[in-house]
Amino acid sequence: MIQITNLHKSYKTGSNSLHVLKGINFSVKEGELVSIMGSSGSGKSTLLNILGMLDEADTGSYVLDGVTIKNLNEKQAARYRNKFLGFIFQSFNLISYKSALDNVALPLYYQGMARGERMDRAMAYLEKVGLADWSGHLPNQLSGGQKQRVAIARALASDPKVLLADEPTGALDTKTSYEVMDLIQQINDEGRTILVVTHENDIAHMTKRIVNLKDGLIIEDTPVQQVRALENV
Template sequence: MIKITNIKRDFVLGSEIVNVLKGIDLTIDKGEYVALMGPSGSGKSTLMNLLGCLDTPTSGSYILNGKDVSKMHDDELAEIRNKEIGFVFQTFNLLPRTTALDNVALPMIYAGYSKSERNARATEVLDQVKLSDRMDHQPNQLSGGQRQRVAIARALVNKPSIILADEPTGNLDSKTSVEIMNLFAEIHNNGNTVILVTHEEDIAAYAKRVIRLRDGLIESDSTN
């Protein structure tokens, strides 16, 4: 479960302090499917970075699965990211001269698994995203949709409780976007918490709950 209380995030730009998040309260229960929306400058990307433990708040608390991550040091946050959170990005972020199998297995190296364990689990999740016939291909041999499937498999490989997806269909055509969003629906149905950032209403419609930000605050919080 995610519970953030009065989260604020300030950035210093020259001599000016910019208040990006201005006191957000938010609870996301285990197994929810949530879309974060908002115009540019609303704070949604900053909130996503905080939820993903890629950044820490200026003030306020963030409880993730019973742990106060807002007070953690970098090495503790890295461990939380590796074990609890799977990331999916718009630009895929795959290693270019590395097979799909090895790209997917990469987070398991940091988690200390043996090569045989890594290969077995990576094969399992590539099969889950219907890419078992492409596991020996490098990213430049894959379509955009296939690359995003590899990225999703990588996000799933350590069995995280939360999947964070930042504009996951931003570089895909409409047909492929539907395929990827159907895959996220499957992941959610398997019990994962899914949180996605999007500016597209048709993509947000796949979520069960839509949170809209504006000027660093939650403007609305509704169910689909």
């Protein structure tokens, strides 16, 4: 599903250059649930941005579902993101003046789906995450856990090949974090490929494989015995 080969990325900082990724080799098979860990400055955010087509490596290759991701203009990148990827963010990134239903339907609007069809699909995904009764509520009327469930429904609505979750539990309390991870585990159980960036060890062990980054290199890549989230609630 994902094949990263000898990926390098540097950023200019004034007259200096900061070498952030220093030769990353990394692959993810279809249906895997993988966590990416690392301290601040390890390169995990840069790697996630490249995986999400929000940035591009200087050298190396990135192949996603058989498609080489390289030299994309913004329109091409947006099209590929919409086709291949769903995003879940720590800060939810919901539109404050739109209902939960409208937030979930938004990616489908950009896919050109007719209004009736996209509303039906959005409602189906809200039902999937247990929020059908909250479809008409604005984000400020929802709890943190509910907001993240709306964000997950939105990420799933366009039927992406891969979900990229950037600190999906970072703004939540422990109980709510585990409930969100239970939902992510259920989605993975259905066959969806998911990458979770986290700095929390307990959250990482709710995935099936932990990749540790340090100073722009993968220092460890280990399958783990998955802990089911609701066993900890």
